[in-house]
Amino acid sequence: MDAMPKWADVVLIPLISLILAATISALVILAIGESPVEALNLMVKGALGSTYGWGYTLYYATNFIFTGLAVSVAFHSRMFNIGGEGQAMVGGLGVALICLYVPWPHWSLALVGGILAAAIFGAAWAAIPAFLQAKRGSHIVITTIMFNFIAAALLNYLLIGALKPKGSMEPATGKFPEATHLPSFQDMFSFGETALFRGAPANVSFFVAVVACFAVWALIWKTKLGYEIRAFGHSESAAKYAGISPTKIIMISMMISGGLAGMMAINNVQGEAERLVLNAVEGAGFIGIAVALMGRSHPFGVFLAALLFGFLYQGGAELALWTKIPREMIVVIQALVILFTGALDDMVRAPLERVFLALKRRKRKAA
Amino acid sequence: MTLMTKMFSATAALALTAGAALADPALIFDLGGKFDKSFNESAFTGAQRWADETGGSFDEVELQSDAQREQALRRFAENGNNPIVMAGFAFATALEEVAADYPDTKFQIIDMVVGQPNVRSIVFSEEQGSYLVGMLAAMASETNTVGFIGGMDIPLIRNFACGYAQGVLSVNADATVISNMTGTTPAAWNDPVKGSELTLAQKSQGADVVYAAAGGTGVGVLQTAADNDMLSIGVDSNQNYLHSGKVLTSMLKRVDNAVYDAFAAGADLEAGFIVMGLANGGVGYAVDEHNEALITDEMSAAVEAAKASIIAGDIMVHNYNSDETCPSLDF
Numbered sequence: 001m002d003a004m005p006k007w008a009d010v011v012l013i014p015l016i017s018l019i020l021a022a023t024i025s026a027l028v029i030l031a032i033g034e035s036p037v038e039a040l041n042l043m044v045k046g047a048l049g050s051t052y053g054w055g056y057t058l059y060y061a062t063n064f065i066f067t068g069l070a071v072s073v074a075f076h077s078r079m080f081n082i083g084g085e086g087q088a089m090v091g092g093l094g095v096a097l098i099c100l101y102v103p104w105p106h107w108s109l110a111l112v113g114g115i116l117a118a119a120i121f122g123a124a125w126a127a128i129p130a131f132l133q134a135k136r137g138s139h140i141v142i143t144t145i146m147f148n149f150i151a152a153a154l155l156n157y158l159l160i161g162a163l164k165p166k167g168s169m170e171p172a173t174g175k176f177p178e179a180t181h182l183p184s185f186q187d188m189f190s191f192g193e194t195a196l197f198r199g200a201p202a203n204v205s206f207f208v209a210v211v212a213c214f215a216v217w218a219l220i221w222k223t224k225l226g227y228e229i230r231a232f233g234h235s236e237s238a239a240k241y242a243g244i245s246p247t248k249i250i251m252i253s254m255m256i257s258g259g260l261a262g263m264m265a266i267n268n269v270q271g272e273a274e275r276l277v278l279n280a281v282e283g284a285g286f287i288g289i290a291v292a293l294m295g296r297s298h299p300f301g302v303f304l305a306a307l308l309f310g311f312l313y314q315g316g317a318e319l320a321l322w323t324k325i326p327r328e329m330i331v332v333i334q335a336l337v338i339l340f341t342g343a344l345d346d347m348v349r350a351p352l353e354r355v356f357l358a359l360k361r362r363k364r365k366a367a
Numbered sequence: 368m369t370l371m372t373k374m375f376s377a378t379a380a381l382a383l384t385a386g387a388a389l390a391d392p393a394l395i396f397d398l399g400g401k402f403d404k405s406f407n408e409s410a411f412t413g414a415q416r417w418a419d420e421t422g423g424s425f426d427e428v429e430l431q432s433d434a435q436r437e438q439a440l441r442r443f444a445e446n447g448n449n450p451i452v453m454a455g456f457a458f459a460t461a462l463e464e465v466a467a468d469y470p471d472t473k474f475q476i477i478d479m480v481v482g483q484p485n486v487r488s489i490v491f492s493e494e495q496g497s498y499l500v501g502m503l504a505a506m507a508s509e510t511n512t513v514g515f516i517g518g519m520d521i522p523l524i525r526n527f528a529c530g531y532a533q534g535v536l537s538v539n540a541d542a543t544v545i546s547n548m549t550g551t552t553p554a555a556w557n558d559p560v561k562g563s564e565l566t567l568a569q570k571s572q573g574a575d576v577v578y579a580a581a582g583g584t585g586v587g588v589l590q591t592a593a594d595n596d597m598l599s600i601g602v603d604s605n606q607n608y609l610h611s612g613k614v615l616t617s618m619l620k621r622v623d624n625a626v627y628d629a630f631a632a633g634a635d636l637e638a639g640f641i642v643m644g645l646a647n648g649g650v651g652y653a654v655d656e657h658n659e660a661l662i663t664d665e666m667s668a669a670v671e672a673a674k675a676s677i678i679a680g681d682i683m684v685h686n687y688n689s690d691e692t693c694p695s696l697d698f
Contacts, residue, residue, distance in 0.1 A: 156552055278553070321443075
């Protein structure tokens with residue numbers, strides 16, 4: 001357990017994983033005859049070199065903060081919620097319904113309404129697998145991933161039927177009314193002639209995401225419920241012995257998780273698209289898993305990891321625009337980072353632990 | 368050091384102004400991707416033809432997500448690309464916003480109408496071309512039953528089906544038209560296996576000619592038809608060569624010409640709303656060495672006569688999009 005100091009666990013492992021992923025990506029880019037240095041340069045400049053780039057990076061990051069937090073909260077009770085994708089889709093449905101059918105007087109109220117609708121819909125979608133896990137022992141991994149497909153089918157059905165405006169070619173709802181449009185960074189931070197964040201989709205929901213980070217931190221480490229969730233996560237039998245109800249903890253942690261995933265919709269549905277399109281989530285639910293793993297299920301870590309993935313997404317888009325690197329190759333680069341930081345965590349951890357153990361032994365001998 | 372920096376910035380500035388002055392055109396593909404053997408690829412063919420003939424170059428991008436539609440439009444506009452052509456109706460919402468911000472840049476959208484002063488909207492009269500291939504299908508059919516297989520169930524594709532059915536019934540009022548859609552999501556554009564199953568299902572209902580307006584799904588339709596002694600009709604590009612002698616004809620939708628013309632016009636692209644129909648060569652039917660034997664003189668005379676009548680306005684082919692109904696076919 002204590003083979004490594006905490007800083008190594010939190011900083012060194014993600015860093016080494018990143019470097020490995022970057023190295024292999026560079027080799028891939030070299031192999032197709034492009035310059036990795038130029039590609040990196042383009043990515044950094046495109047994602048971080050202007051307020052415009054930041055506007056996109058933060059937009060993607062906002063999505064990933066919500067889904068990353070969602071996975072983190074569930075993971076503290078050792079529930080592996082991989083249904084963030086579906087919960088975010090259904091959250092989008094909630095946002096769409098409340099924006100289309102409630103006459104909001106002002107965007108601030110619409111934002112509150114959107115947050116509530118998204119969270120309630122997302123939580124409800126997570127509640128069913130949670131109930132099946134708590135009461136019937138159906139494995140949460142299986143049920144949540146199956147609920148992703150059910151959510152996709154449900155949205156499909158609604159977007160080509162009841163919610164699609166007549167005559168429209170696209171499987172999408174109509175545009176939300178003006179009053180529900182959230183202020184973008186361009187609206188908020190441009191003064192006079194200088195337009196900052198021009199045309200970028202980052203909007204006020206980024207700050208909601210930041211608040212959510214603090215809220216999750218407070219919940220997990222500063223409240224009785226958070227203590228129960230962590231205790232249950234560490235040992236179910238011990239938690240039971242201490243009088244903690246497993247059903248309650250599974251249900252509550254999964255519903256908070258689903259609610260957070262659903263809240264992503266205020267960013268991508270209400271903030272960016274201003275209508276609900278098919279496949280609006282675009283994989284952010286799954287990226288959330290990598291973000292949570294990389295962030296060690298800590299809100300601050302999730303925040304940083306979400307920024308990194310936001311950078312990868314926006315940088316990747318710039319690569320697609322200005323180089324001949326094909327779209328599939330950019331997905332490969334993004335996938336490599338996910339693979340190394342998320343899935344192959346132990347590959348780096350084990351050797352690193354050995355190194356630290358050896359160092360410790362040597363120190364002890366010397367003493 | 369300072370000299371180096373100066374030189375660098377000078378080159379950079381030069382490169383920038385050069386880029387702006389040349390004003391390369393740009394082409395944005397829809398999520399289906401550049402090589403979909405259908406709509407996007409046709410757009411690419413047109414752009415490539417322009418590049419080959421003029422020696423010019425163009426920028427292009429394949430999108431990964433919906434959020435990138437507006438992004439790609441803005442980035443190309445800011446880069447000085449002009450005109451910017453996008454293939455697909457799904458760009459309409461993004462273009463509506465972006466076009467107003469870049470009044471000096473010309474845009475062209477295909478299959479959708481965007482009413483901005485610097486946008487050229489191109490819409491094809493698919494119902495007219497489909498009418499003609501419907502006539503051919505009815506004349507070639509021996510069972511008096513013909514089939515239609517659409518891709519995604521959207522008004523655009525229903526318009527293909529509706530025009531086709533009108534053409535069939537104009538030749539033989541007793542003929543039966545079987546219509547099936549592959550699906551209701553974009554996945555339906557690329558499901559050749561389902562296309563094949565639908566073709567077999569239509570054959571078992573007696574169809575001996577089948578018209579596929581289904582993007583990549585159509586490849587499966589044409590293959591299965593060729594394997595089962597049916598005739599098929601291709602779409603968008605000339606697909607007669609895919610199964611020589613087994614493809615009755617192809618309904619041509621000249622997306623490539625639309626892209627080519629826009630690129631050739633360059634920054635002088637005229638805004639407005641253009642309908643590409645039979646009259647201006649936007650749609651048509653393909654006859655080449657692969658299907659000459661299938662089309663008799665009698666058939667081609669009848670179709671040519673109908674084509675002239677449509678151009679003259681004597682035959683009005685009903686457009687499904689005008690009122691979302693079809694007099695000749697129930698969906």
